[in-house]
C-alpha cells in the first residue's frame with residue numbers, strides 16, 4: 001500500500017477570500033499538477049468553491065460540505081481520503097502524487113492535522129500552505145486568532161493580490177507571525193502557484209531575513225541546559241502544550257536523542273498536535289533547539305510555567321538562529 005499511497009497531503013489554508021481557490025486553479029492549470037486530487041471544504045450551504053474547482057477540468061474532486069472541517073467533519077476527511085485512494089486504485093490509474101485539501105476560510109489547521117492520525121499507516125508527507133491577502137488588513141485584525149493559527153501552521157506562506165496592493169506589509173506581518181515559513185511573493189499567478197506547491201517543506205528552516213514580531217505573537221528559542229535529561233525535554237514540551245492550549249500555534253526544531261548516534265530528531269508540532277519525532281539521518285547535525293510560536297504568551301510566561309525546568313528561553317532571531325536575551 002505504501003508504494004501506491006500519495007506522496008503528499010497538502011493542507012491549503014488562508015483567511016476568507018484570501019485567494020485559496022484562485023491559487024489552486026492556477027496550480028491545476030499547470031502540467032506539473034498531474035495526478036493531483038482535490039478535496040474542498042465549503043462551510044456554507046452552497047458549494048461554490050467546489051463548483052469553481054470542478055470548472056478547471058476533469059480531476060478527482062471530493063467535497064466536504066455543510067460544516068467546517070476543523071470543527072465537525074474530521075471523520076469525513078479520513079473517509080474521503082480513503083475513498084479517493086480506493087477509487088483510483090480500482091480504476092487502475094497511477095497513484096496520486098498529492099491530495100490537496102482546500103480548507104474553509106475560518107478553519108484552524110491544528111485540529112485538521114490531528115484528524116489525519118488514522119491515515120498514518122499510509123505514510124503521507126503532510127505540509128501546509130497559507131494564502132495571505134496583501135490587501136486584507138481589516139479582516140486580519142477582526143479574526144486575528146484564526147489568521148494567526150493559519151499563518152503559524154504554514155510551511156509556505158503565499159502573498160496574494162499583489163496587483164491590488166503592495167506586498168510588503170502582508171509579508172512582514174506573516175514573517176512576524178511565522179519566521180520559519182518560506183514566503184512566496186510572486187506577482188505572476190502561474191509562477192506563484194508553481195512555487196507554492198513545489199517549495200519543499202525543508203525550505204522553511206532556512207528562510208533568511210529579519211522580521212519584527214507581531215505584538216501578540218511571541219517567537220521563542222528554547223534550548224535545553226547541559227544537565228537536562230531526555231525526560232526533561234519531553235516533559236517540557238508536553239507541559240507547554242497543556243499550559244498554552246490554543247495559544248500554542250507552532251513548535252519546530254531539533255532534539256538530540258538520549259542514545260546519541262549523531263543524528264538529530266525533527267520536532268514538528270502544529271497547534272498542540274505532535275507529529276512523531278523523525279530522525280534526520282541524511283543531513284549534517286543541527287544544533288539542538290526548539291522554536292516556539294505562541295499567541296499572547298511572553299518568554300516570562302513560558303519560564304513561569306516550569307520555573308525549575310533546565311531550559312533557557314530567549315527571543316528567536318530570524319535567519320541566523322541567534323538568540324538575544326529576552
Ligand SMILES: Nc1nc2c(ncn2[C@@H]2O[C@H](COP(=O)(O)OP(=O)(O)OP(=O)(O)O)[C@@H](O)[C@H]2O)c(=O)[nH]1
Pocket residue numbers: 014015016017018019020021022023049104105160161162163164
Ligand atoms: N485582483 C486579484 N484578485 C484575486 C486574486 N486572488 C484572488 N482574487 C479574487 O479574490 C476573490 C476571492 O478569491 P478566492 O480564490 O475565491 O478566495 P478563497 O480564499 O478561496 O475564498 P473563500 O473560499 O471564500 O475563503 C475572488 O474574486 C478572486 O477572483 C489576485 O491575486 N488578484
